[in-house]
Amino acid sequence: MTNVKSYSEKVLEHFKNPHNYGKMKNPSAIGEVGNIVCGDVMYLYIKVGKNSKQKEIIKDIKFETYGCAAAIATSSVITDLVKGKSIDEALKINKDNVIKSLEGLPPIKIHCSLLAVDALKEAIYNFLVKEKRSIPEELLSVHEKNKKEREFVEDKHSNWVEAEKEKV
Amino acid sequence: MxxxxxxxxxxxxxxxPTDPKVLGAMLPYFSNKFGNTVSFHKRGADAMEAVENAREVVARFINAKPSEIIFTSSATESNNLALKGIAWANAFKGKHIIISSIEHDCVLNAAGWLKTQGFEITELPVDKKGFVLLKDLKNSIRKDTILVSIIHGNNEIGTIQDIRAIGKICRKNNIYFHTDAAQSFGKIPIDVIKDYIDLLTASSHKIYGPLGAALLYKRSGVPITPLLHGGGHEQNLRSSTVNLPAVIGFAKAVEICSKNxxxxxxxxxxxxxxxxxxxxxxxxxxxxxxxxxxxxxxxxxxxxxxxxxxxxxxxxxxxxxxxxxxxxxxxxxxxxxxxxxxxxxxxxxxxxxxxxxxxxxxxxxxxxxxxxxxxxxxxxxxxxxxxxxxxx
The missing domain is CATH 3.90.1150.10 (Aspartate Aminotransferase, domain 1)
Structure with missing residues (x-):
């Protein structure tokens, strides 16, 4: 069980004043993960461009999240971690970086940090596909996993929807 | 912000929160009026008398006889005693139990456990507002149905079932009817006779009484097997030294409800x-x-x-x-x-x-x-x- 004392000050801070939230106009790519059936959905928007040194970086990043305080805080903190990083650097961000930046998460909420990382990877995957670039092996497997999870939950959801229809 | x-x-x-008048009524039973209800001496006899007075107060509140009230420690315990107690004592008659899909977890999980012990559980659906449909109940009754347990006032959505109509159907079919009234007791008038109730769960801490006291009403003649075996308290149905201050507080809380x-x-x-x-x-x-x-x-x-x-x-x-x-x-x-x-x-x-x-x-x-x-x-x-x- 979590309660209001389960969260670190940092989580509460990000929950109260989240960074980089809202929809992005003309993003380079979007990563959509999670499912509303489970109660957590994250959209990460990235804009890729060149910095003053002509290096390709993630210039801007925004999130939209439906979920608990941990889901909102992990979304917010991952935008901080990613902004200004190159694609390669961004791909190195893992759940432990997210958890550490939030000064910890309750064990039951660890999946939220995974979700944020998955959203980022999904956005980068979509960017690479759009740009017709080669996709690292690891990214491909993350994408397949995300896809499978989505299908699994949507399948569950549709079973449920069908069952409801029959009831009426 | x-x-x-x-x-x-x-x-x-x-x-x-515990009503200050309830707390006031309880306090002496922690100190100068403490006692074990089964002791032979005057201190024990006084404790017994106090508990029997409390029993009479709560019994009257739902039109029951004092002997039909079993004091327990929580609504969860009462619900477990009702479901498992009826199941064990009546398994020779049948192994089918009907509950609703919106029961409190303690009823759902007690029923779920009974399933592992060879009982069959039917979960009645509810309509969009949370009502059990009487026709669904009638249709699900079988020859081997021994118990129907339907929550009175739902703890999440507040929907109040027509327990009288449900009770009537059960009585007609010779099936015991239990209702979890943890949320409704003290708020909605309940008459165990007019509502055809065989077993009813009520709790103290939902009505400004202390934690640690609850009851199971069990109509006379309804057989149940106890969960707790021991010194034979509560007519041998719930062994444990009676939680004297909590029971006194529960009765006081009921008394305040009845006047409010x-x-x-x-x-x-x-x-x-x-x-x-x-x-x-x-x-x-x-x-x-x-x-x-x-x-x-x-x-x-x-x-x-x-x-x-x-x-x-x-x-x-x-x-x-x-x-x-x-x-x-x-x-x-x-x-x-x-x-x-x-x-x-x-x-x-x-x-x-x-x-x-x-x-x-x-x-x-x-x-x-x-x-x-x-x-x-x-x-x-x-x-x-x-x-x-x-x-x-």
Missing amino acids: IKASKKIYLDYASTT KMETEKLTKLRDKLIRGIIKKIPDTKLNGDPKQRLQNNVNITFSFVEGESLLLELNMAGIYVSTGSACSSNSLSPSHVLMALGKNPEDAHGSIRFSLGRPTKESDIDYVLLVLPQIVKRLRKLSPFRKNNRV
Whole structure:
């Protein structure tokens, strides 16, 4: 069980004043993960461009999240971690970086940090596909996993929807 | 961000503060009136007398005989005693038990455990407002049905079942009828004879009595097997030294309820003000349960596009203490079983909040909630990808 004392000050801070939230106009790519059936959905928007040194970086990043305080805080903190990083650097961000930046998460909420990382990877995957670039092996497997999870939950959801229809 | 200068508790369905008069009645039983009800000496005899007086008070409240009241430690224990007790004592007659799909976890899980012991459980569906349909009940009764257990006032959505009609059907079919009245006892008049009730669960800490006291009403002649074997207390049905102060407090709380006729009217008015206010001030909100046949203190609202725990945390920061039925836990594909049973979709079930009012609730508390809540929902919806007209 979590309660209001389960969260670190940092989580509460990000929950109260989240960074980089809202929809992005003309993003380079979007990563959509999670499912509303489970109660957590994250959209990460990235804009890729060149910095003053002509290096390709993630210039801007925004999130939209439906979920608990941990889901909102992990979304917010991952935008901080990613902004200004190159694609390669961004791909190195893992759940432990997210958890550490939030000064910890309750064990039951660890999946939220995974979700944020998955959203980022999904956005980068979509960017690479759009740009017709080669996709690292690891990214491909993350994408397949995300896809499978989505299908699994949507399948569950549709079973449920069908069952409801029959009831009426 | 709203500064939390106030503290408003709207979670009385979880637990209530002990009424000072109840506490006053209890205190001597911790000190100069302490005693074990089964002792031979005067101290024990006095304790026994006090418990028997308490038993008479709570029995009268539901038109039962004192001998039909078994004191327990919690509604969970009473519900377990009812289900397992009936199952074990009547297994020779049959192994089929009927419950509803919106029972409290303790009934659901006790029934689930009985399933592992060879009993068959039928879970009756409910309609969109949470009512069990009598035709469903009739259709599910079998020759080997031994017990029907249906919750009286639902703890999440407040829907009140027509227990009299349910009881009548059970009695006609010679099936024992148990109702979990943990939320309704003390709020809605109950008459175990007129309502054809064989077993009923009620709890002390929901009605401004102490924690640690509850009861199971068991009509005379209904056979049950005890959960706790020992010194033979409570007519050999619930061995354990009787929790004297808690039982005394429970009876005092019941006595206060029976004299407090105005409370229903006051709470109903405040409840409806809160419901109307939320629906009017916040778009995309829905009331869960029935607007009329509902517990006088229960408000359960779905806030579309936002998740329940976020709302709870924000409300907590604003000094408003409420609950959600939805469990946001890892790998959880399971929003509240009660809301899902109403045919809600998972997103609506995840975004539902229960406000439960109580004796100390003032109109100004409701006004404060109605002032703060719209801003909170608005902020969280800004973060949500599901807000209206958001898709590209």
